[in-house]
Amino acid sequence: MATLSDVAAVAGVSPTTVSRYLNNNIALPASTRERIDAAIAQLDYRPNLLAKRLSTGRAEAIGLVTPDIGNPFFAQLAAVVESEAERHGYAVYMTSTHGDRAREIEAIRRMRDRHVDGLILMSNRPDDGSLARLLADDDKVVLMDEDVPGIGLSRVFVENEVGAYLATQHLIAAGHRHIAVIGGPPGLLSVRERLAGYERAMTEAGLAVHEGDVLLQDYSRSFGRAATESILAQKRTPSAIFASSDYLAVGVLQALQNAGLSVPQDMSLVGFDDMPFAEMVNPPLTTIRQPVAEMGRMAVEQLMALLNGIAAAPLTRLPVDLVVRRSVAQFQPRSI
Amino acid sequence: MATLSDVAAVAGVSPTTVSRYLNNNIALPASTRERIDAAIAQLDYRPNLLAKRLSTGRAEAIGLVTPDIGNPFFAQLAAVVESEAERHGYAVYMTSTHGDRAREIEAIRRMRDRHVDGLILMSNRPDDGSLARLLADDDKVVLMDEDVPGIGLSRVFVENEVGAYLATQHLIAAGHRHIAVIGGPPGLLSVRERLAGYERAMTEAGLAVHEGDVLLQDYSRSFGRAATESILAQKRTPSAIFASSDYLAVGVLQALQNAGLSVPQDMSLVGFDDMPFAEMVNPPLTTIRQPVAEMGRMAVEQLMALLNGIAAAPLTRLPVDLVVRRSVAQFQPRSI
DNA sequence: TAAGCTTCGTAAACCGCTTTACCTGCCAGG
DNA sequence: CCTGGCAGGTAAAGCGGTTTACGAAGCTTA
Numbered sequence: 001m002a003t004l005s006d007v008a009a010v011a012g013v014s015p016t017t018v019s020r021y022l023n024n025n026i027a028l029p030a031s032t033r034e035r036i037d038a039a040i041a042q043l044d045y046r047p048n049l050l051a052k053r054l055s056t057g058r059a060e061a062i063g064l065v066t067p068d069i070g071n072p073f074f075a076q077l078a079a080v081v082e083s084e085a086e087r088h089g090y091a092v093y094m095t096s097t098h099g100d101r102a103r104e105i106e107a108i109r110r111m112r113d114r115h116v117d118g119l120i121l122m123s124n125r126p127d128d129g130s131l132a133r134l135l136a137d138d139d140k141v142v143l144m145d146e147d148v149p150g151i152g153l154s155r156v157f158v159e160n161e162v163g164a165y166l167a168t169q170h171l172i173a174a175g176h177r178h179i180a181v182i183g184g185p186p187g188l189l190s191v192r193e194r195l196a197g198y199e200r201a202m203t204e205a206g207l208a209v210h211e212g213d214v215l216l217q218d219y220s221r222s223f224g225r226a227a228t229e230s231i232l233a234q235k236r237t238p239s240a241i242f243a244s245s246d247y248l249a250v251g252v253l254q255a256l257q258n259a260g261l262s263v264p265q266d267m268s269l270v271g272f273d274d275m276p277f278a279e280m281v282n283p284p285l286t287t288i289r290q291p292v293a294e295m296g297r298m299a300v301e302q303l304m305a306l307l308n309g310i311a312a313a314p315l316t317r318l319p320v321d322l323v324v325r326r327s328v329a330q331f332q333p334r335s336i
Numbered sequence: 337m338a339t340l341s342d343v344a345a346v347a348g349v350s351p352t353t354v355s356r357y358l359n360n361n362i363a364l365p366a367s368t369r370e371r372i373d374a375a376i377a378q379l380d381y382r383p384n385l386l387a388k389r390l391s392t393g394r395a396e397a398i399g400l401v402t403p404d405i406g407n408p409f410f411a412q413l414a415a416v417v418e419s420e421a422e423r424h425g426y427a428v429y430m431t432s433t434h435g436d437r438a439r440e441i442e443a444i445r446r447m448r449d450r451h452v453d454g455l456i457l458m459s460n461r462p463d464d465g466s467l468a469r470l471l472a473d474d475d476k477v478v479l480m481d482e483d484v485p486g487i488g489l490s491r492v493f494v495e496n497e498v499g500a501y502l503a504t505q506h507l508i509a510a511g512h513r514h515i516a517v518i519g520g521p522p523g524l525l526s527v528r529e530r531l532a533g534y535e536r537a538m539t540e541a542g543l544a545v546h547e548g549d550v551l552l553q554d555y556s557r558s559f560g561r562a563a564t565e566s567i568l569a570q571k572r573t574p575s576a577i578f579a580s581s582d583y584l585a586v587g588v589l590q591a592l593q594n595a596g597l598s599v600p601q602d603m604s605l606v607g608f609d610d611m612p613f614a615e616m617v618n619p620p621l622t623t624i625r626q627p628v629a630e631m632g633r634m635a636v637e638q639l640m641a642l643l644n645g646i647a648a649a650p651l652t653r654l655p656v657d658l659v660v661r662r663s664v665a666q667f668q669p670r671s672i
Numbered sequence: 673t674a675a676g677c678t679t680c681g682t683a684a685a686c687c688g689c690t691t692t693a694c695c696t697g698c699c700a701g702g
Numbered sequence: 703c704c705t706g707g708c709a710g711g712t713a714a715a716g717c718g719g720t721t722t723a724c725g726a727a728g729c730t731t732a
Binding site: 349350351352353356362363364365368387389390391392393 | 679680681682683684686687688689
């Protein structure tokens with residue numbers, strides 16, 4: 001590999017000159033420029049980014065910490081983060097934490113060691129304080145999707161409360177009066193907010209939230225199944241379920257199918273996220289769409305602002321909307 | 337941030353000593369070791385990886401070039417590549433090419449600029465030769481999933497031919513005698529091989545492949561739909577379809593549904609890949625499972641071998657298997 | 673007692689680039 | 703004729719490590 005000095009030697013100038021020319025830090029006469037350009041072409045010179053970074057202290061790379069890059073939601077987010085970062089000339093280091101606090105901390109350390117300029121962090125566990133402590137004197141970090149309470153970082157979230165409100169209202173508008181809700185880990189921002197949206201819709205409609213109608217544990221398919229089974233075991237079962245993630249909703253679908261019930265005839269269902277598979281399941285899932293592309297774009301934008309010394313917005317809320325498919329039906333009072 | 341010299345100063349030794357100690361290149365008496373350890377702990381020293389890499393020339397990072405990290409298949413692969421690489425102490429740089437040749441080339445260049453030690457490359461376009469040329473004098477690259485013909489790199493593929501054979505045979509065993517096949521871009525290794533497996537099964541069973549029964553274009557949902565429409569427009573329609581990717585299969589499902597046909601009653605269907613959504617669609621898709629985890633593991637293993645100067649296997653074939661779900665039914669001759 | 677090993681280290685060059693001075697002509701203006 | 707400014711550069715000190723080569727004590731051993 002040719003180095004800057006090789007280029008300089010061929011062009012008959014000093015390495016300094018070549019470096020400054022390449023970084024637009026010097027005005028050179030056309031003849032010199034041409035000699036340098038020719039030397040670069042001739043040697044097929046490509047700057048050694050490692051050396052450049054070491055010397056400037058700027059890595060021109062950001063880190064993306066996700067719970068699991070194998071999950072379609074995070075994968076989509078990662079894809080747009082990557083392409084947005086690339087537009088700004090930044091590379092992206094990705095890491096999956098597998099939802100484990102220790103790995104999360106390790107990942108953040110590693111990111112720092114790899115010398116990234118900033119971090120986009122997606123967590124999906126309620127923080128016990130260790131994350132907050134680790135990030136305490138860190139700026140240059142943008143939190144996406146879920147919160148880490150107690151630190152003054154820039155955040156990019158969606159309108160969880162509104163989404164849940166919309167979902168619940170949609171069910172109410174279809175005549176449902178007894179609606180259960182299934183959610184992720186208590187303590188998580190998105191869970192709290194989605195629950196709040198559900199409760200607001202119920203309250204505004206003058207509907208009661210019965211005991212046993214709120215089931216929180218985690219955003220997994222298997223909990224979707226388990227929660228549904230527990231709902232079906234009640235004496236008075238609801239006529240509709242709001243599953244606050246599409247993974248949960250798929251679990252609900254499976255449990256209902258196992259129980260011989262069909263959606264939406266026997267039970268209406270609304271999900272949350274609009275995962276790629278939401279329109280492929282049977283029936284296609286009515287759900288709340290999160291603007292994935294917009295989230296990724298925003299997170300990168302905020303981080304770039306931080307990196308350029310511009311104050312980033314402390315909190316960005318992205319709008320969600322209801323995607324009506326075929327998992328909700330008009331409520332039919334049980335015949336006789 | 338504390339540097340090596342800071343540690344050396346605090347410990348009362350030279351930077352050389354600390355460096356060699358940290359890299360197990362020197363035997364030191366316990367007292368000295370303790371002083372260095374104490375200094376490291378006291379200063380919370382973490383080596384600057386950038387400097388280390390510049391000086392050693394080893395990046396301890398690999399590049400992963402995928403067509404699209406947002407696609408669940410590649411995302412899953414990426415997830416296991418990442419965790420496997422991490423086990424070996426390597427970081428992973430990921431890039432998506434969006435199936436564009438120019439971006440692919442750019443990605444490979446960038447990877448090199450970022451100074452990765454090796455590359456795992458997944459392409460999904462037939463190469464026009466430019467990729468082969470670019471990689472010609474490159475070792476330290478392993479090709480996964482699809483081929484780039486004409487270069488002597490290590491490759492990790494699945495048993496495409498066997499998989500397609502299994503899928504077709506499964507349909508034949510259910511009594512189907514007229515089976516169409518839908519596939520990706522002609523020229524792609526996986527497409528050729530899957531087609532070959534289909535043909536072998538048909539030939540062995542003494543079945544004819546009718547004109548218009550082989551439709552190749554790309555591995556997309558929309559082509560799955562289009563191909564199905566074209567199949568349904570024929571005078572004699574098949575009773576079963578082998579869609580050589582699950583994306584295609586979902587498209588087939590949608591087109592059949594639009595046409596008022598139900599699977600498997602009116603048409604049997606087998607997919608390929610066993611994407612996460614395959615068991616969520618309606619009906620759950622009978623398909624050929626690719627061993628995603630195994631592929632990722634293998635690719636990393638081969639690359640690590642290369643990086644350690646051990647010759648890697650020129651070609652690894654991973655086995656696939658049939659996952660029977662509910663999209664295939666016994667053939668029913670049309671009544672009257 | 674001198675030669676020869678160990679043991680425990682160190683000096684200094686180097687990786688490839690950036691950046692902060694600073695330098696040398698040459699020309700215009702006073 | 704002197705001064706100042708500008709065009710067109712360059713030397714050298716980093717960035718934070720690694721690595722090669724060398725060396726001073728202190729102990730054996732012949």
